[in-house]
Amino acid sequence: MRYLAVALTFMLLVAPAARAQSKTELSDKFRQLEEILPTPNEYRTASGAPGHRYWQQRADYTIDVELDDVNQRLIGKETITYYNQSPDTLNYLWLQLDQNIFEQKSDANLTRTAPELERVPFTTLDSMLAAATFEGGQKITSVRDARNNPLKYTIVKTMLRIDLPTPLAPGQNVQFAVDWNYNINDARKIRARSGYEFFSQDGNYLYEIAHWFPRMAAYNDVSGWQHKQFLGSGEFTLEFGNYRVRITAPNDHIVASTGVLQNPNEVLTAQQRARLEQAKTAREPFLIVTPAEAEANEKNKPTGKKTWVFHADNVRDFAFASSRKFIWDAQQHNVEGNRVMAMSYYPKEGNPLWERYSTHAIIHTLNVYSRYSFAYPYPIAISVNGPVGGMEYPMICFNGPRPEPDGTYTAGTKYGLISVVIHEVGHNYFPMIVNSDERQWTWMDEGLNTFLQYLSEAEWEDNYPSRRGEPQNITEYMMSQAQVPIMTNSESLLQFGNNAYAKPATALNILRETILGRELFDFSFREYSRRWKFKRPMPADFFRTMEDASGVDLDWFWRGWFYTTDHTDIAIEGIRLFTLDTANPDVDKAARLRDREAAPQTLSEQRNKPLPKRVDQFPSLRDFYNTYDALVVTPQDREEYQRFLAALTERERELLQTGMNFYVVDLKNIGGLVMPVIFEIEYMDGTKEEMRIPAEIWRYDTSDASKMIMAKKEIRSIMLDPHLETADTDLTNNSFPRRPTKSRFQLFKEQRQLNPMQQLERKPVLTPTTRPTAPPVPPPTPTPGN
Ligand SMILES: [Zn+2]
Known part of the structure; x- marks a missing residue:
C-alpha cells in the first residue's frame, strides 16, 4: 500500500498538465492537411506524383x-504552333505581353506606392x-493565322487574347503569326529583368x-489559363516547346543565347x-x-549585320545577350554523361572577378544540383x-x-558574384525544368533553389558566407x-526575400x-525533382511527395512553416526532481531529516531564536510532544517495513532499490511553431548526453509539455537546441539553470558638434578640387534576388 501511495503522488503531479487544455480554444497544429489541399484526381495523385492522365500544353516557336543598336529597339516576328493536349476545347488563346509593364499607364506603374522622399540619392x-518618360510597351x-488572314485579338494590359475562328479541339494544334x-x-x-546598359x-x-x-500563357488543370496580370514580382510560368530563333545584330557583336548555335561558320571566325x-x-x-580582342572590338563601328541562328529543344522560354564588348570563355563539362558547354560572357569591367569565378561557378552548380535532383539535361549553360x-532563363x-x-x-562582391551565379544557373532546375508557377507561388522556385544554393555554397569552400539557409540567420525575420x-x-x-527565399530555404x-x-x-527531394522534371507541379505535389517518399x-x-507566421521559441520553464522512497524507515526518514536541516530558516525564525521561552x-x-520527532525511526516503523517487504515479490523488491532520479522538464512553447525538442543534458560528473524528441511531443497541448528523464546520475544542467538547428528566436530561455547572456560594449569619447554660429566663425577650407557632395549613394547591390 505504501509503495502504491508513493507512485500515485508522482503520477498526479504530472498528469493534469496534459489534460488542462482540452476544453479551451482548439488549436490542433497536427491536424491533417487533406482538408486544405486540393482533392487528388487522375491528373495529380494523392501521393504527389503526376496522375495517369496528367497533361500539359506545348508551344513551338x-x-x-x-x-537595333542605334535606337535600342527590338523588332520581331514569330510563328507559334500551339498544341492543345488538354481534354478541353479552347475558343481563344492567351499570350503574355510582359513588356507592357513599361507602359506609362500599366498597373505596375499606377499601383506603385510612394517612395520615401525625405532623402533621395541622385540615381533614384x-x-x-x-x-x-520611357516609351515602353510591346507594339x-x-x-495572322496560317493562311495569312488577320485574327481578331484583344490586348488586356499585359495579356493578349486571340479569338480562334474555329474552336481548338483536344488533340489539335493551331499555327499563327x-x-x-x-x-x-x-x-x-x-530596373527590370532585362534591358540594356550604356x-x-x-x-x-x-x-x-x-x-x-x-x-503563350500557361493553360493547366489547376488554374485554367494562368493570365494573372504581370505586376512585376510574380514572374511567369510557360509551356515547354522547341525554339528556332534567328537573331540579327550588328556584325561586330557577340551573341550569347538559349540553345545551340546552328551556323557557327557564318558568325564566328575560324580562330x-x-x-x-x-x-x-x-x-x-x-x-x-580574349580581353585584348574584346577591347579592340569596343573601338569598332559595325559595317553591316549578322544573323545568329539558335535552336533549343524542350525549353519553356528563350533569352539572349548581345554586345561588341563581350569577353567570352568556355569549358565543356561532363554532367553524368551529358556534355555541357559552360560559358561566360562579360565586358572588361567584370574582370578580374569574372574570368576567375563565373564559369567555375556554373560547373560547380551543375555538379551539385544534378546530384540532389537530376542530371542537367541541356547542352549549354551560360552566365552573362x-x-x-x-x-534566370533556360540555359542562360x-x-x-x-x-x-x-x-x-x-x-x-566576390561572394555575391559566386552566389548569384550558383543561384541563377540553379534556376535551370527550378523553375525552368521543374516548371512551377512563379506567378502564383514564388517559394516553389526561389525557396527550393535558395536551399540548393546553400548546399552548393557549402561545397565551394569551408565557412562560405551563405546569406540564407542557416536557422540562426532567419530568427529576426521570424x-x-x-x-x-x-x-x-x-x-x-x-x-519578399525573407518570405520566398530565406524562410522556405x-x-x-x-x-x-x-x-x-x-x-x-x-x-524524397530527388523523387520530387524527378517526378516533376519537365512538368508543372503545384504546392500539394511537393508536400505530398516529401511525405510519400519519406514515410513521415x-x-x-507544412502547416507551421508554410501556412502560418508562427516562430520557434521553446523555453525550459523548470526542472522538477522526483526520487523514490525506499520504504525503509532508516533510509527515508534520514533523508527527510537531512532535507529539514537543509531548509532555510525564515528571518523571523532566526530573530525569535534568542527570545526567552x-x-x-x-x-x-x-x-x-516536546521531545517527539516524527522523523525518528521507531521499532514499529521497522516492524511495519519488514511486513511490507515480506508481502513483495522478488521483482518488486528490486524496483524499490533502483535508486533512479526522475527529472521532469517543464517546457513552454512561446513562439507557437511546434518543433522537435533537442536537449543537451549535462550530469554532475561532467558527462553529456543528447536527447532528440520529435515535434509530436506537442500533439496534446501545443503550448505546454513536460518530459521525464530517468537517470541514475544527477543532472547539473539542460540546454535546448545546443546546435542552433531549430531557428529558436530566444536563446536566453533555452538553458536551465539560466545562464548570463554574453555581450561586449565599447567606451567612446563624445565629440561636441559645432552649433551653426560656431560653424560660421570657422574659415571655409575648400580646396579647388572639393565639390559639394551628394548624399551617399549605395552601390548597385547584386540581387541574387531573382
Ligand atoms: Zn531566384
Whole structure:
C-alpha cells in the first residue's frame, strides 16, 4: 500500500498538465492537411506524383528578331504552333505581353506606392524621371493565322487574347503569326529583368534581352489559363516547346543565347571555332574572345549585320545577350554523361572577378544540383555579366556583380558574384525544368533553389558566407511583425526575400538536418525533382511527395512553416526532481531529516531564536510532544517495513532499490511553431548526453509539455537546441539553470558638434578640387534576388 501511495503522488503531479487544455480554444497544429489541399484526381495523385492522365500544353516557336543598336529597339516576328493536349476545347488563346509593364499607364506603374522622399540619392531621382518618360510597351503590328488572314485579338494590359475562328479541339494544334516591336529599357535606370546598359567611356551598349516576344500563357488543370496580370514580382510560368530563333545584330557583336548555335561558320571566325573545339577538352575556362580582342572590338563601328541562328529543344522560354564588348570563355563539362558547354560572357569591367569565378561557378552548380535532383539535361549553360542584378532563363542567366573600376573588390562582391551565379544557373532546375508557377507561388522556385544554393555554397569552400539557409540567420525575420505566410500569392508577399527565399530555404534545411535526416530528405527531394522534371507541379505535389517518399507525416511542418507566421521559441520553464522512497524507515526518514536541516530558516525564525521561552521558565509545561520527532525511526516503523517487504515479490523488491532520479522538464512553447525538442543534458560528473524528441511531443497541448528523464546520475544542467538547428528566436530561455547572456560594449569619447554660429566663425577650407557632395549613394547591390 505504501509503495502504491508513493507512485500515485508522482503520477498526479504530472498528469493534469496534459489534460488542462482540452476544453479551451482548439488549436490542433497536427491536424491533417487533406482538408486544405486540393482533392487528388487522375491528373495529380494523392501521393504527389503526376496522375495517369496528367497533361500539359506545348508551344513551338520560330522567331526572327532584329536588334537595333542605334535606337535600342527590338523588332520581331514569330510563328507559334500551339498544341492543345488538354481534354478541353479552347475558343481563344492567351499570350503574355510582359513588356507592357513599361507602359506609362500599366498597373505596375499606377499601383506603385510612394517612395520615401525625405532623402533621395541622385540615381533614384534619375530612375524616377526615366521611368516617367520611357516609351515602353510591346507594339503589336500584326496577328495572322496560317493562311495569312488577320485574327481578331484583344490586348488586356499585359495579356493578349486571340479569338480562334474555329474552336481548338483536344488533340489539335493551331499555327499563327505575331509581329511586334518595342523600345528596350535602360536597365541601369529602369530596373527590370532585362534591358540594356550604356558604357559612356567607350560609347557601347550591352543588351540582356528577355520577356521579349509574345509568349503563350500557361493553360493547366489547376488554374485554367494562368493570365494573372504581370505586376512585376510574380514572374511567369510557360509551356515547354522547341525554339528556332534567328537573331540579327550588328556584325561586330557577340551573341550569347538559349540553345545551340546552328551556323557557327557564318558568325564566328575560324580562330573562335578552333578555340571552341579546344574548350571541349579544357581543364579550366578557355578564352574564345580574349580581353585584348574584346577591347579592340569596343573601338569598332559595325559595317553591316549578322544573323545568329539558335535552336533549343524542350525549353519553356528563350533569352539572349548581345554586345561588341563581350569577353567570352568556355569549358565543356561532363554532367553524368551529358556534355555541357559552360560559358561566360562579360565586358572588361567584370574582370578580374569574372574570368576567375563565373564559369567555375556554373560547373560547380551543375555538379551539385544534378546530384540532389537530376542530371542537367541541356547542352549549354551560360552566365552573362550586364546591368541585370540576377535573373534566370533556360540555359542562360544574367548576373550583375562587378569589381571596382580599379579592379579591387570587397568580399561581399566576390561572394555575391559566386552566389548569384550558383543561384541563377540553379534556376535551370527550378523553375525552368521543374516548371512551377512563379506567378502564383514564388517559394516553389526561389525557396527550393535558395536551399540548393546553400548546399552548393557549402561545397565551394569551408565557412562560405551563405546569406540564407542557416536557422540562426532567419530568427529576426521570424519575429518581425509585417509578414505573411509563405503560402501567399507572389504579388502580395511582404518582405519578399525573407518570405520566398530565406524562410522556405531554411525550412527545408531544418527538414533535412533535424526532422528527416539527410538520407530520407535527399531521397524524397530527388523523387520530387524527378517526378516533376519537365512538368508543372503545384504546392500539394511537393508536400505530398516529401511525405510519400519519406514515410513521415509532415503535415504539422507544412502547416507551421508554410501556412502560418508562427516562430520557434521553446523555453525550459523548470526542472522538477522526483526520487523514490525506499520504504525503509532508516533510509527515508534520514533523508527527510537531512532535507529539514537543509531548509532555510525564515528571518523571523532566526530573530525569535534568542527570545526567552516560557517552557524553559516552566519545565512542567513540557510533555511528550516536546521531545517527539516524527522523523525518528521507531521499532514499529521497522516492524511495519519488514511486513511490507515480506508481502513483495522478488521483482518488486528490486524496483524499490533502483535508486533512479526522475527529472521532469517543464517546457513552454512561446513562439507557437511546434518543433522537435533537442536537449543537451549535462550530469554532475561532467558527462553529456543528447536527447532528440520529435515535434509530436506537442500533439496534446501545443503550448505546454513536460518530459521525464530517468537517470541514475544527477543532472547539473539542460540546454535546448545546443546546435542552433531549430531557428529558436530566444536563446536566453533555452538553458536551465539560466545562464548570463554574453555581450561586449565599447567606451567612446563624445565629440561636441559645432552649433551653426560656431560653424560660421570657422574659415571655409575648400580646396579647388572639393565639390559639394551628394548624399551617399549605395552601390548597385547584386540581387541574387531573382
Ligand atoms: Zn531566384
